[in-house]
Amino acid sequence: MSRSPSPLDIAYGLLEEGRLIDAEQLLVRELGKAERGYGHGSPQWASAQGDLGNLLFSSGQVDRAVDCYRSACSYPPAGDREAYKDHLTYRLNLGTVLTMAGRLDQAEDELRRNVQERRDFYGREHPGYAYALEPLADVLLRRGDVGQARQIVEEAVGTFWRSGHERVATALALRAEIIVVSGGGEPAFADLEHLPDGIVEQIALTVMNRAGQDPSTGKAVLTSLVAALEERLGPDHQATLNALSQLANTGHDIGDEAGRVWAIEKVLASYDRQGRAEDALMATLGLAMAHEDAGDTAAALRTFENAWARADRIGRHELRAQVLRNWGLALSASGRTDEAERRLRDAVAEADRGHDHEMLGRSRIALGLFLQHEERLAEARQVVEAGLATLDVAHPDAITGRSHLGAIVQGRACGCGDVQGTIAEAFREFVITRLPADLLEDLDVTVEDGEFAIQVRLRRKPDPAEIEHMNRLIESANAEFRGRLTSRR
Structure with a gap:
């Protein structure tokens, strides 16, 4: 029997529909229910804080997610083993999100603390301990301590490998990046032949997710990954094609349009071999735009004509x-x-x-x-x-x-x-239509130094719940529109 969706499941569903405000309000209500029913600082309250933190992190509101995770792990439970496991997860999430926010000193402190807590709780040979080693190695890599990062990730890989844990995939992906950054010519993906297909696919997914953090390094890791996947899974496997597509995107990010064209052409050839007409059409459109961005107008227009013939056949x-x-x-x-x-x-x-x-x-x-x-x-x-x-x-x-x-x-x-002014006006409309009609006299939104500057004028004194709702709404609008300030056609 399938379980009923949790409030977090429903919230993520709303987020996928673009209804960020509704998703956030749902989990804020759940947090209030947990506090009223079980008390501030209770395991149930901490769980609700963790859920809200997960949603905020997924929607790009990293600083607010940090606050939620700090709250979630601020009351370590005593005498409840399962609740303590959750506490360790909140601590790990806090360290990970601090890393994503670039607050590396704080992240390292939290993750070293989590490593010690997990070692005391699980022991050194348990996967639960290795869960904290991997993000700690990531922080050290970002801080330039490649040697210590390699040592710690190898411990994580060994623990996951010996226990047969699927998390070995993400640890191997991080190890590959560390190897590439080290620059010694060591193969980044030397162990794929010994792993099940599912683990190899998860390694590829992790590498692709990390590629945008440092596009130059990401390109080198992806290039090695594509070669390894072609040998291990074949040139027509979806994981190989996904890695090539990510390599094309990364090439565009660093201005390597020739590399982008090469990667898309390989993807297109595979889709044609497999008879995947709609996927081939999308690849053809991507190839046309890559030619255009490379300054080869003639090739771009020929490719658009090819795309039209494909679209016409699909109908x-x-x-x-x-x-x-x-x-x-x-x-x-x-x-x-x-x-x-x-x-x-x-x-x-x-x-x-x-x-x-x-x-x-x-x-x-x-x-x-x-x-x-x-x-x-x-x-x-x-x-x-x-x-x-x-x-x-x-x-x-x-x-x-x-x-x-x-x-x-x-x-x-x-x-x-004025594109920036238009984005600011869209921001204003996004917020003002979601607040009580009698609350605001005006909401002035401008862009200063690439950030939104907001001035609120109220018609009446809001109650505390309205203030909290308005502040959350403005933060959510920031998450919704921040990327639009630098987006291009």
């Missing part, structure tokens, strides 16, 4: 619209305006026929911006406004459309408006 309107939109933008950038306009208008028509509201909005925004740059401002305004009507206020294309709409209204064909 789905939203896929056709996506190809036509991107193709039209590339044609516009290359100065082929007549062809660009035809493709962009066709994209709108295809999206409309497919009843895909998001793709319709994105296609309209793209067409509207094209018309703006062609100085056809009245038509541009009409098309952009229609596009905004079908997109969520926080959608990146909606933010782009609103910033351009401001320029259109002012009669400007270029300049494209």
Whole structure:
């Protein structure tokens, strides 16, 4: 019999739907229930703090997650072995999140404390002890102490290996990164032939998750991983393809567009071998944009034409619209305006026929911006406004459309408006529509030095619960919109 979903399960479901505020409020209510029912500092209260910390960390609110984990582990339970295990988990989470926040001194202190607590509780040969060794090795690597990081991760690998614990995968992934950073030419993935497929796949997933922390190192580790996966699992295995896709993304991050093209071409060839038409189409679109970013306009346009043929064979309107939109933008950038306009208008028509509201909005925004740059401002305004009507206020294309709409209204064909101001206005709308109508007189949001500056003017004195709700809401809006300040098309 399947279990009923926990409040944390439901909260993560809401988060996946983009309903961060609802998810957070659910767990805040659970925290209040635990405090009323069991008392401040109780194991149940600590568990609720830990759940809230997990959600905040998952939504990018790292500092608030740290506060929750500190609260969760601030009352070590006495005489309850299971509750103490949970306490050790909260301490481990605290150290890990401090690491992610870049607060490495504090992270090392917490993790060394957790290592000692776990050694006393479990003993040196137990996987529960090794759980804290791995993040401690990660902190030491980040601090540049590669030698001690290697020593500690080897102890973790040995403990997990001897106990047959699946966590050996993440420890081996970290060891591979340490080996690459050491620079001695030692193979980073020497033990894959002795491991089950599932463990090899988990190693690959861990490497991919870590690749963005230091893209240059990430590229070197991913390159080694791809070669090892091709030999161990084969060139058409999904783990190999996922690693190649991550290698392409990392290449883009560090400006290695040639490497990005190479990786995508390998993925595309595999999808074609397997007859995976839709996946091959998405890879083809990625290849076209990689050629475009590399400055090879001719190759980009040839690849978009290839993508259109693939989308036409599949026959789905939203896929056709996506190809036509991107193709039209590339044609516009290359100065082929007549062809660009035809493709962009066709994209709108295809999206409309497919009843895909998001793709319709994105296609309209793209067409509207094209018309703006062609100085056809009245038509541009009409098309952009229609596009905004079908997109969520926080959608990146909606933010782009609103910033351009401001320029259109002012009669400007270029300049494209104040993107940061538009993001700030979207931030304001996100917050103000989720607060009681009689509470705020105004909410002023601006961007200063890449961060949101907020001034709140109240109509009346809020009660403590309203203050807490408003503060959480503003923090959540920060998490929702911070990445938009530096995002690109």
